[in-house]
Amino acid sequence: MSQAKHHDSSQGWLIFFFVCFASSVLALGVWAMFNYHADEPAPTSAPAGH
Secondary structure: OOOOOOEEEEHHHHHHHHHHHHHHHHHHHHHHHHHHHOOOOOOOOOOOOO
């Protein structure tokens, strides 16, 4: 008649992977918003004293 539903554990692992991936990308984006300064001038190097 009807069989019991098959539970596929790989779907749980796939969801877990994408949640971890999305949270790490979000954390990198938040870090970059506060720590990466694109408009900052490049540091000048000191002249070499030969």
